[in-house]
Amino acid sequence: MSTCPVEDCDRPTNSGLCHDHRAQLAAQLRAVATGPPDAKHRPSPGLAAELRTTAARLDRIGSGSVGVISRDAERPLPWGEHAAQALAALHHVITGWMLLIHDDHQNSGPLQRADQVADRTTEGAARWLLDHSRWTVGRPDAARLVADVNHVVRRAERTIDRAPDRFYAGPCATPDPDTGQDCTADLYSRHVTGSITCRACGAEHDAGDRRAWLRAHARDHLDTAPAIARALSVLCLDLLDDTGLSVHRIRQWATRGHLTRRGQLPAVGDRQPQPLYRVGDVEQLLVAAANRTRKAS
Ligand SMILES: [Zn+2]
Ligand SMILES: [Zn+2]
Incomplete structure (x- = not known):
């Protein structure tokens, strides 16, 4: 038995990352490529696609405060530029790790066809890393991989959620069925009707109910x-x-x-x-x- 290499995580593992950090890495890589399923069980766009549309849509909208409470009064860049930079960082990190891991294994012998790098898009690289988890989780630098991916994924989520055309829809607060603890994530939506899916726990909320609740609290x-x-x-x-x-x-x-x-x-x-x-x-x-x-x- 050894312990997980991620800083401040001392959970025991047989080798490499602990169960929780493997799960976090996989969930974040999946989120880059595809979003949570909507009410009709169709997958929604992933973080990379969301950033691309946010960048395109908001290119000309300047800075401004978001939602009921002004969060960042000072925003030196137009929001489209924030989204473009967050997308560039996401792409750089995800494809960078894919190429590094690919090269490491290529240098130690010929690769199978499925192990070759075919798709160099952000989504393609995220899927490649997911398919090659046997190579990622046991690496000596796996803690860096976890930290890098976490950093760019969080940044992407924040950029999308706080775009000026989203409204803050209050805390999720859905209790976890296992622990009974309330979800602490905040909800954001571009749509004022229909449902809002929590990014953290997947709970569905009615946008109309959320508006009424927010109005009372605002x-x-x-x-x-x-x-x-x-x-x-x-x-x-x-x-x-x-x-x-x-x-x-x-x-x-x-x-x-x-x-x-x-x-x-x-x-x-x-x-x-x-x-x-x-x-x-x-x-x-x-x-x-x-x-x-x-x-x-
Ligand atoms: Zn861990
Ligand atoms: Zn939640």
Whole structure:
């Protein structure tokens, strides 16, 4: 018996990585190539494909805060560029390890046809590494492989989840059937209806229920007009037409004295200080406006 080579992991193994780190590596490599199955059991795009579409879609969208709470107020790069860089890092690491391991084995003798490197795409390399787990898990540098893959996969997930066209859908909190512990992952979605699958545990959540829950929890948050406009355009879909809630409309309410300023976000770099409003105050104005429209028609 020896112990797992991953730092801070002292689980016993017969050789190479422990059971948990083998499972983590395999799950992350699988996630690069294919996403979790949707409600109709069709596989969804993997992380590499998601990053490619995120990069293409968001190329022209600038920086901005995400969801109900502004997470990163300062984002020097347009989001499309973040996605392109995360994809480049993912590709570099996954194909780099594939080529390294391939060469090591080629140098020790002729390889089978299935062991040759045929597909050099990010997905192809991830699949190759999965198919050759007998070569990966026992390597002396297997701990580096685990750390490298974990790093680029986490970065890819964060980049996709926090893209400005996603909304934060709250914590998953689904209890694990084995341990009874609640899942601590956060949910993000680009779709306001249908289901949201948790990346960590695979639990399905209804996007509509999530919106209602978030709306209740967002009420007492303070945020800037652009962040509130973005959040309520999703959360108050039932009160709005297709154009959503504009920043201009929120600012107009403030100018006319319908909306009270609750604080101020200090100036950062060359960005001016920004007034903060309570999300629930804006929601109330939306409800009142929707009621007036309903009465008039
Ligand atoms: Zn381990
Ligand atoms: Zn979960």
